[in-house]
Amino acid sequence: MSTSEPAGRGTAVVIGGGMAGMLAAWALRGHARRIIVIERDHYPEGPQFRAGTPQARHAHLLLEAGHRLLEQMFPGIRDELVAAGATMVPMASGLRWLGPAGWMARHDADIAFLSCTRALLDHVIRQRVRAAPSIHFEQGTNVVGLTGGPYVVDGVRTVARGTGVRRVIDAEMVIDASGRSSALPRWLEELRCPPVAEERVDPNVIYLSRLFDRDPDTDPGFGALYLQTRAPLHRGTGSLLPVENGRWLCSLGSMAETEKLSGEQGFDTLLSRMRDPILRETIAGLTPAGDIRGFRPGVSVRRHYQRNAPDGLVVLGDAETNFNPVYGQGMTAAAFGAHALHAAVAGVGGIGHDAARVARAQVAAVSRDPWLMSAGEDARFPQTIGGPSGALARWQHRYLDRVLSHATHDAAIAAAFTRVMSLLDPPTTLLRPRVLAPVLLGIR
Incomplete structure (x- = not known):
């Protein structure tokens, strides 16, 4: 059964309602008559964590390039986020940054990053997107495959979670923004499409994170803290970021990690691997505001859909290229991809196959430099596979x-x-x- 006019003309389907999916849907406004966002979860009412984004409990930041693009897409969003508790941290004066060679020199720069929990950022953007009349949401729904053939994708097959009701939604353009767990390679194989070339890098990273209540009477002497590794001698990385509700979010990571670290013991183990005691000393005595959460992001992958994907298909965000999260590039790269999608449909004048081809090429172009940067750094560790x-x-x-x-x-x-x-x-x-x-x- 179809929810659109024959062949889905004028309809765009976005698979995944996370950050990349929301930005993609917003980028298509005014160019698609109907935009359907299919999300497997049910959204919370407020800025709360949800099961479909396990990485959201760990450090996220929007780099200067990212929040400039976000402000361009959603005028006033920066002030709205700051009013909701986000913090703009100046890179030159607010961030204490221990690079591989030592502490970064003080310098003049009008550059900052936006610091808050991923849950808050998702919520504020979601509120904007859901208010758009041309964007519709199907929550609690899994996409289980594509329709079309080896050369054209013209819709998706869905199953409602809970009821098992199956549907086919026709579309002129399908955007996969379903993240690291994207099943798109398998779906394309089912359509007998040729395999998509991949680059894979496995730094074997583990993260443990915890929220702490900030002491309002204590000035740590910085707005945020970032401790990098120094390969190959040190593999620990740590950050302390200000987030809403008067809290710090402390995220600790370890490269080339084979141990099964968790809980208080794992958190202390990762703290002990930091190159400087400043992080441990800053959080000592602070009151934890939540449990310790672990996350293994898995292999980083760049998929070259621009080379031989079928017409009508665009891939954004982590489904196209996902990075080692330690470099903080993911959300900004998703914003780059959404901006590239908008430029493509605006330049072509619609969401047809020509626009999809242009978008795939432009998305690949804007993800190239972040990928080269992260893959190159990961390759410094001899235990890293690939790169x-x-x-x-x-x-x-x-x-x-x-x-x-x-x-x-x-x-x-x-x-x-x-x-x-x-x-x-x-x-x-x-x-x-x-x-x-x-x-x-x-x-x-």
């Missing part, structure tokens, strides 16, 4: 090591590196003369 290797990768690592060393005392280089990590500038900007000359010549 760039060879002479070029070794040269890049050596050069970046020198950049990071200079960033501990050279404000200009620290500022340039911060812009790259904030996804405002491509990594190639670190090869410009202002950075290249002092790094290669050893000028201090």
